[in-house]
Amino acid sequence: MAAAVAVALGVLASSAVAPSAASAAGRPDTVRQGLNALVHEDGLPAALASVTDRQGRTRDYTAGVGNVATGSKVPVDGQVRIGSxxxxxxxxxxxxxxxxxxxxxxxxxxxxxxxxxxxxxxxxxxxxxxxxxxxxxxxxxxxxxxxxxxxxxxxxxxxxxxxxxxxxxxxxxxxxxxxxxxxxxxxxxxxxxxxxxxxxxxxxxxRVIQRIGLRHTYFPVPGDMTIRERHPHGYARDAADAPLRDVTRIDPSAAWTAGQMVSTNSDINRFLTALLAGRLLPQAQLAQMRTTVPIADTGAGYGLGIMSRPLSCGGVYWGHGGDIDGYENRGGVTDDGRAANVTVTRIPVDGAGTRHVEEVVDTALCR
CATH class of the missing domain: 3.40.710.10 (DD-peptidase/beta-lactamase superfamily)
Structure with a gap:
């Protein structure tokens, strides 16, 4: 791992909102700890998260470095490729x-x-x-x-x-x-x-982006290989012991309607919250979307383009998640209005790394 990652800048919470009650009481911020672990223990260049509680209060977090070559900070709620x-x-x-x-x-x-x-x-x-x-x-x-x-x-x-x-x-x-x-x-x-x-x-x-005001979400046009707004660089490893390779600039057309879009953690949360609140679909179609089939013995279910996953604190959350060269994101929303999305700037090389990303989501929704 490059030296810039080894001296990662740590987690930065957005100052746009007041701290949570847990933070104010002096207890450790478990989301902050989880993102730090993704960087320092799983060796991921950067991790970003956006978390909204039942009262609609949002906190944005970053950990690691936005550019391995320069050691620059991760832009808070930066744009990322969202894959699936x-x-x-x-x-x-x-x-x-x-x-x-x-x-x-x-x-x-x-x-x-x-x-x-x-x-x-x-x-x-x-x-x-x-x-x-x-x-x-x-x-x-x-x-x-x-x-x-x-x-x-x-x-x-x-x-x-x-x-x-x-x-x-x-x-x-x-x-x-x-x-x-x-x-x-x-x-x-x-x-x-x-x-x-x-x-x-x-x-x-x-039908979606303009309708609910997602200001940082778009479907790249043919030939657009860049990410338009402030963003962390995305990386890949071709083998477990290979050096990091910068894959921020790619042609995402091979993913098309299965995985081409660019967004932010907070925009994904807004999208899923609006969807579950019935702002994008009539109730009949939303009910069809949320009718799931089991995914093996994982406890998760797949509906029509959306998944339900069990929470350690009870209940489920609804979302999807995605992987594309340079980025992995996981997250979702609950029926009572909690939302969390976490993105890392390299697809983990094994299932354990992805499970750690999902554990941060669980922590954010259950804390």
Whole structure:
């Protein structure tokens, strides 16, 4: 790890709000401690968090360094690539169109995109829109077929992505299992474009981002490899003992509607809070979204572009999380208004690192 990380600047709490009662009483701030551990023990260059309590009070935190080469501070609530948290935005757009009568959740892909989806063991006239959003379609994933260098620097059209995915066999017959596949959400994005006759980026901006005033969230246009506002740099390691590689500047098009968006921790919290409060979907579609299938024996469930996860203090929280080159985020909101999102600037090399990120989320929501 570079020297700049070894002398990490520690956690900085935003001064925009008053400290929590726990902090005021002199007790240790467990979120602060958790972020410090992600930097010092898990070796992640930076960690950022935004936490909102039941009373609507928000605190933003940072730990580590925003740029390993310079040792610069992490920008408070800086913009980051959000990876698969994009899927919840995509699902909301699809479900808004369901509410408008323009898409039927139980119609097949071929209803909207005839003859597009076909391959070894899968066919678009057997897979429904609901199965796409819930990862019960059996469509194979493409992510590991696209090498890092290609993925980071090449522009992909959505149908290029499907050509890669459809080299593989179906994971199972449609509706006969659950398997996470980015391919599902690329197809869902194409359905949105076919129905609306508009680019997906315009639809998500108009229907979600502008509607609830997310000022730091956007869907990058083709060729946009930068992050527009203040942001921590993102890093990758090609092997456990390899040096850090700066991957802040990439072409995210290989992720498209499965994972291309840029946002901040606080904007993700605002989005999920507005979603659960019924500000983005009619109650019928929100209820469909929150109807889950189990994810193995994890205790988590997957709905339509959103997950429920159990909390150590009881109950569940709703969110998604995402990984994309340089960034990993986890978080969600509870039905009583608590919200927390945590981002680190390198995808952990093993499951233990990701569990530690999720533990900080649990701490933030349960403290």
């Amino acid at each position: 948290s994009t899927k919840t935005f995509t699902a909301v757009v699809v479900l808004q169109l369901v509410g408008e009568g323009k898409i039927d959740l139980d119609a097949t892909i071929d209803t909207y995109l005839p003859n597009l989806v076909h391959g070894d063991g899968f066919d678009g006239h057997r897979i429904t829109v609901r199965q796409l959003l819930q990862h019960t379609s059996g469509l194979p994933d493409y992510e590991d077929l696209v090498g890092n260098d290609i993925r980071e620097h090449r522009y992909f059209e959505p149908r290029d992505i499907l050509d890669i995915a459809f080299q593989r066999k179906a994971v199972f017959p449609a509706g006969k299992g659950w398997s996470y596949s980015n391919t599902n959400y690329v197809v869902a994005g194409l359905i949105v474009q076919k129905v609306t006759r508009r680019p997906f980026a315009e639809e998500v901006d108009r």
